[in-house]
Amino acid sequence: MPRTDPAALSALLPWFAAHRRPLPWRQDYRPYHVWISEIMLQQTQMDRAVDYFLRWTGRLPDVAAVAAAREDEVLRLWEGLGYYSRARNLRAAARVMMERHGGRVPDSRDALLALPGVGRYTAAAVLSIAYGHDEPLVDANVARVFCRLFDLDAPAGEAATRRELWRLAGELLPPGRARDHNQALMELGALVCTPRGPRCDACPLAPACEARRLDIAAHRPVPGRKKDITPLTLATGVLTHRGRVFVQKRAPGDVWGGLWEFPGGGVEPGETPAQAVVREYMEETGFCVRVTAPLTVIRHGYTRFRVTLNCFALALDGEPPPPVLTEAVQWRWASPGELEGLAFPAGHRKLLDWLAARELLPGLAARA
């Protein structure tokens, strides 16, 4: 059992006072701001979340605004951040707050854990950072810091290690200082005790750090099993008719649930990408499209896949019949202006940007 003398961390709070980054939600610690920021920061690095936070809170300044917002709007504000259930859950949770909590972010653990998208970490983060409650927390930063500080030699993802990390977090929490203490540990992990190349010479905890003493900080935490990446070759196409573009909305439980997309799918063995996009349009919409031009090839990744997306321009002969959707829950012939307001997966948004940059879709504004 590692030594857990809270005095070993006495240099942490002064370090945080000197090095804390000025973040928008650190201005006032309004519970609404802390909640939004914590959801955005799940599996997301802070530098990336700040712009999204400012745009989100500028458009949706409080719980009531989120509860009243349309799903398309919250997804559009979330577009590019990934894990889109977080955005749908924010809206669902805001509605619970309106119904059961007077439009406020609740300040009890049970009420927070009952909200969709809020788990053990996020509940503790809101309680400590927004309300100052004495709640310990462990995120990836804290886990890395503790694995080094106490030289834990099992992967941080293992259940036994996780239990140990939460126990340590509880023992080391200075009463009354949870707000700064928890943020300080995470900030230290983000700025100093980094995954690669930890800056031990700048670390306030270095004198107490066991991995540092053994000179094995770079080998902690012990890596877990790495998951393999599956390459995918996909085909999609932009079907235009009278200046409008056909798009469909993905089902809620699916990948990219609630986002809009161009129909398409996997290129099967023995099939060209152009053949695949024609087949996929028939299967997903009943449209008999023809390829008018190849457009571009987009490469991007998601979760455990690496995608090569072959993109085509498509046309329909005659007036389009009503589509018969098999992979989507809604469809629309969207004007270029309407496309701006819809949320697309990153690969499809890259295609829209490619089209806009070449003015191939008149009326579609090019992004920076």
Place this chain on the structure above:
DNA sequence: GAACCGTGGGA
């Protein structure tokens, strides 16, 4: 426990 859910930046 394991799989699934996204994305872009840095090394």
Place this chain on the structure above:
DNA sequence: TTCCCAAGGTT
């Protein structure tokens, strides 16, 4: 280019 990683949650 490729690999690793992130202020996790849900099923």
